[in-house]
Amino acid sequence: MWSRLLSPRVIGRASVCWRSLFTMKLKTSEFQSLFSDGLKGLAEVFEKHQHELRIAGGAVRDLLSGKRPEDVDFATTATPEEMKHMFQKAGIRMINNKGEAHGTITARLHNENFEVTTLRVDVETDGRHAEVEFTTDWQKDAERRDLTINSMFLGLDGTLYDYFKGYEDLQNREVRFVGSAEQRIQEDYLRILRYFRFYGRVALEPDGHEAETLAAIKENGRGLAAISGERIWMELKKMVVGNHAGHLLELMYSLELAQYIGLPPDGDVEEMKRVWQKAKGRSPKPMTVLAALFRRPEEVEKMDIRLKVSREEKTLALFLVKHRRELRKSDDEPDSLKPFTDFIFDSRDLDSQSKVCELLKYQGEDKLLAELSRWSVPRFPVSGHDLRRLGITSGKEIGAAIQQLRDIWKKSRYQMDKDELLSYIKS
CATH class of the missing domain: 1.10.3090.10 (cca-adding enzyme, domain 2)
Incomplete structure (x- = not known):
């Protein structure tokens, strides 16, 4: 199937030997379905002002996997100020620009929102947040991302731009950090949980982890203690309902991560594995x-x-x-x-x-x-009014009678009707 849809070729080499720019053309129906009037209008604005615009991150991964992404993020060589000027000149409304400091502008065209972020490099990181500066170098932006399968870009003409063998890893169902696992983790310790979540989404086998990756995770696990609970829970709950969740939770315990992410240090791992095995096909x-x-x-x-x-x-x-x-x-x-x-x-x-x-x-x-x-x-067929008609007027007596009839009704498997139940009172 892919041989008919994609045309791969290597067109250059980066400074580090294992990095190379790999490109190919994507012509799938899922990709073509993204081109709404809004996206076409957005593309025209960037083309007019000679700024590159590409699909970024998870949406590229989904498209290469044959899925239509639910959310599509865009990256560009234009700075936030340049984007604001372009959009204002074109009469395009901008909304929710809280992300402008980090390079993100949200444009609204044809009742659709498009988040576009300027290419960035991390200047300084503390394991939770990063100070960034803008760049026009696509490879440098790809280098700051977490996993190879999330570091690719897709041009609006269908050209894939892959600097770190993300496509190869996706085809082989392998999950790897971009460059040094230790460095990527130390930039944002939440990437430990993102690794496990994406492993559950991508990998075919439960235990295909690289030893160096697990060593880096164990060495840096304590960094998760400084990550907010909300961010941890967002990743953890996605991982738990994915593939290999039983194995991954057991692995997280063996790597001594539980104490940092709110799970009991002596958690019943064997019980969890049994429950996951029973429940995994039932959308728990x-x-x-x-x-x-x-x-x-x-x-x-x-x-x-x-x-x-x-x-x-x-x-x-x-x-x-x-x-x-x-x-x-x-x-x-x-x-x-x-x-x-x-x-x-x-x-x-x-x-x-x-x-x-x-x-x-x-x-x-x-x-x-x-x-x-x-x-x-089922709806219980007897009311207090029914009992008053039989001459029971005391609230306490009505309560006791109602409870007695509810017990009788339960024993009948909720089959008795009102008259059958009231017959117990009459007798």
């Missing part, structure tokens, strides 16, 4: 997999303090830790949903059915999960 929520690591509710609280997860994510973790052993299918009726539907019916939590579905994924109960996904909480 990230916290469903991670909850297997927690032995006690206190560990969930510590994780929340570090990562600042959402209230929904925290309550799911606490629910799973509390109920994963006690709320299970009945030995007497293994195919029955009754323990789970009774729990949902009695719960005051409006989200209880969703939580129980995650519990069934955790437990690997395929059949029960499918049934529960189709089940809806």
Whole structure:
């Protein structure tokens, strides 16, 4: 397939022997589908002012993988001031320009937003943030990026510009840092987690890591302690639901990273691996997999303090830790949903059915999960008004009667109608 669509050729060599500019033409339908009226208009503005404009980063990786990217970022040789002048002259609206200090201008054309960033080099980094200066050298911008598969550019004529063998690594399903792994990591320690996330997306085998890369990760793992919890959680939750997640989490423990990213230092790795194996084909929520690591509710609280997860994510973790052993299918009726539907019916939590579905994924109960996904909480047919008509007027007595009838209704598997239930009161 690729031989018909792409024409590769090497057109030069960079100063370091293993770096070379590799180009080829991309003519896929996914690439052509990007050319909306907005993008065509944007391209005309840059061409008129003789500034280069290329697609950058993850969108290039997705297009080379045969996917249409959800988000497309652009890079250019034009400075932010030059872009502002160009857009103002063309009558193009600019919005959300908080990223201007880092070289990003957002233009709005034909009801589409286009983020365009000036080529940059890192002048100084502290492991979290970088001071940058602008450049017109595409290779220098590629050199500051994290992974080879994220360091490529794609011209709007379909020409791929690859300085660090990113295309080759993508074809071979390999994940490597650009240049020195240690240097890239020390520029931004979050790149450790980005490495694991993209490994899960790209690699075919779970254990195809380079020894030098793992050594650099272990040596620099403590740098993650200075990264904000929000940034860590954003990467971690994407990794946990990707390929090889069980292996990658186990590897992160062996590299002694858990203590820096909010996971329990003595997490139950074996339980996590079992849960991930059971749940991986059922689209589990990230916290469903991670909850297997927690032995006690206190560990969930510590994780929340570090990562600042959402209230929904925290309550799911606490629910799973509390109920994963006690709320299970009945030995007497293994195919029955009754323990789970009774729990949902009695719960005051409006989200209880969703939580129980995650519990069934955790437990690997395929059949029960499918049934529960189709089940809806039935409406209890008896009201206080019905009991008053029978002469029960005390609020306390009405409450007790309602609870008695709810218990009877549950035992009937929610099949009894109002008259059948009220017959118990009449008798």
